[in-house]
Amino acid sequence: MNPRNPLDWDAIRHDFPALFRSRNDRPPIFLDNACSTIPCQAVIDSLNDYCLNYPACGERSLHYWGRKVDEEVARARRAIAEFIHAKDPTQIIFVKNSTEGLNLVGRGLHWEKGDVVVTGDREHNSNRCCWEDLGRETGIRRKVIRRDGTHDPGSEFDVNYFLGELAETPRVKLVSLALTSNLDGYTIPSEAIRRVTAYAHSEVLRRDLKDFYVMLDAAQTVPHQAVDVQDLDVDFLAFSVHKMCGPTGLGVCYMKDPDLLERSLITGGGTVANTFDDGRAPIYLRSPQKYEAGLQHWSGILGAGVAADYLKDKMVALSDRELELNRILTEGFMPYHEKEVITILGPLDPAKRGSICTIEVHPRDEQEDMGRFLREEVLSRTDERNLMFRTGDFCVSPYCRHVRGERIARIRFSLYLYNTPDECRTALDVFRPILARRLP
Numbered sequence: 001m002n003p004r005n006p007l008d009w010d011a012i013r014h015d016f017p018a019l020f021r022s023r024n025d026r027p028p029i030f031l032d033n034a035c036s037t038i039p040c041q042a043v044i045d046s047l048n049d050y051c052l053n054y055p056a057c058g059e060r061s062l063h064y065w066g067r068k069v070d071e072e073v074a075r076a077r078r079a080i081a082e083f084i085h086a087k088d089p090t091q092i093i094f095v096k097n098s099t100e101g102l103n104l105v106g107r108g109l110h111w112e113k114g115d116v117v118v119t120g121d122r123e124h125n126s127n128r129c130c131w132e133d134l135g136r137e138t139g140i141r142r143k144v145i146r147r148d149g150t151h152d153p154g155s156e157f158d159v160n161y162f163l164g165e166l167a168e169t170p171r172v173k174l175v176s177l178a179l180t181s182n183l184d185g186y187t188i189p190s191e192a193i194r195r196v197t198a199y200a201h202s203e204v205l206r207r208d209l210k211d212f213y214v215m216l217d218a219a220q221t222v223p224h225q226a227v228d229v230q231d232l233d234v235d236f237l238a239f240s241v242h243k244m245c246g247p248t249g250l251g252v253c254y255m256k257d258p259d260l261l262e263r264s265l266i267t268g269g270g271t272v273a274n275t276f277d278d279g280r281a282p283i284y285l286r287s288p289q290k291y292e293a294g295l296q297h298w299s300g301i302l303g304a305g306v307a308a309d310y311l312k313d314k315m316v317a318l319s320d321r322e323l324e325l326n327r328i329l330t331e332g333f334m335p336y337h338e339k340e341v342i343t344i345l346g347p348l349d350p351a352k353r354g355s356i357c358t359i360e361v362h363p364r365d366e367q368e369d370m371g372r373f374l375r376e377e378v379l380s381r382t383d384e385r386n387l388m389f390r391t392g393d394f395c396v397s398p399y400c401r402h403v404r405g406e407r408i409a410r411i412r413f414s415l416y417l418y419n420t421p422d423e424c425r426t427a428l429d430v431f432r433p434i435l436a437r438r439l440p
């Protein structure tokens with residue numbers, strides 16, 4: 001056994017009952033984990049436990065079931081806080097998903113015309129649409145800073161370049177970056193993030209600015225590697241629990257100063273201490289209640305805490321395991337990359353791409369219909385083998401469509417702790433003949 005990988009991976013697979021639901025006499029090979037992951041048995045048990053034993057509402061009802069929900073929600077908030085090393089559970093806001101977390105911050109900050117939000121060039125639409133909508137509504141501007149100044153698919157984050165560009169951009173109020181790209185799996189190193197947050201926070205003092213914040217879209221990071229929000233010193237961080245063995249439709253928005261935002265995305269029941277009929281504004285509660293309007297996804301929240309507890313001691317081994325699996329995929333695809341049948345997106349070293357291996361299959365000629373290639377040559381074969389992965393532009397639309405090109409078939413394999421070397425080899429066995437036919 002690899003000493004850095006002390007977990008019993010076969011036993012771990014038994015924590016995920018969906019892995020044993022065969023179709024066409026074949027077990028599922030699920031390599032679409034960047035989208036959502038399989039819930040573990042402990043999470044399924046916690047959802048059942050809520051529905052069977054205390055199916056009531058939290059934060060309002062004083063009866064036994066209500067008190068039990070309150071207790072369990074508080075426990076889940078502590079578990080999530082501990083998982084990302086937040087100082088205090090009140091910094092943890094439960095939302096539907098990463099998208100809602102990013103929007104909560106975008107809609108809650110006070111914007112003035114001409115304020116600037118800086119993002120990268122390979123952001124998920126969830127870290128893009130909000131800024132563009134706000135641009136139209138309030139006159140703010142989005143500035144894109146590329147990883148190293150180029151659009152190169154193998155580029156890495158050059159922090160000196162980034163800080164240089166930042167220094168030349170007036171009126172930046174927020175830097176909002178995907179910590180790990182869902183397109184190619186590349187993670188901005190922690191040291192670079194620390195320099196960006198240190199720069200932002202020192203600028204506030206130096207230039208006597210009201211605000212200069214850093215937000216991380218950590219949808220693809222928190223599930224795969226240990227993240228320490230205090231060490232990174234970020235102001236906001238969003239992630240999705242359905243990408244870390246938890247229930248679907250549940251996410252987290254971490255806020256360093258949880259009372260900073262002027263308002264929540266939506267307001268109403270559960271967020272107010274008092275309301276009036278005489279025109280006075282409602283008096284809102286403090287965080288986290290201030291942001292969690294209406295009845296919550298209680299069972300999902302409880303499941304989030306259980307998912308964090310399930311993963312917390314596994315993170316180092318999990319990252320190593322993903323690298324071992326990604327290495328198998330990368331080595332298998334490399335001959336086709338070298339012969340320019342495909343491009344492996346991101347740095348070629350799998351250690352820099354964590355759980356993701358995305359390939360672009362180039363069209364053979366001007367005429368080839370790549371949609372048809374995917375349907376007739378790829379999906380027909382993989383579907384029958386119960387092999388699941390993602391195609392498309394993965395919500396990174398402008399970079400994929402306009403920079404890389406509309407006529408490319410993109411295929412993303414994304415891994416998690418229950419995947420196996422054999423599954424990766426099976427995926428390669430299915431893809432090799434498809435790609436071999438395209439060799440020059």
Ligand SMILES: Cc1ncc(COP(=O)(O)O)c(C=O)c1O
Binds near residue numbers: 035126127178220
């Ligand atoms: C980097 C990144 N950001 C944001 C999202 C949006 O996540 P959700 O759909 O859970 O809101 C995703 C989803 O894949 C993602 O990969």
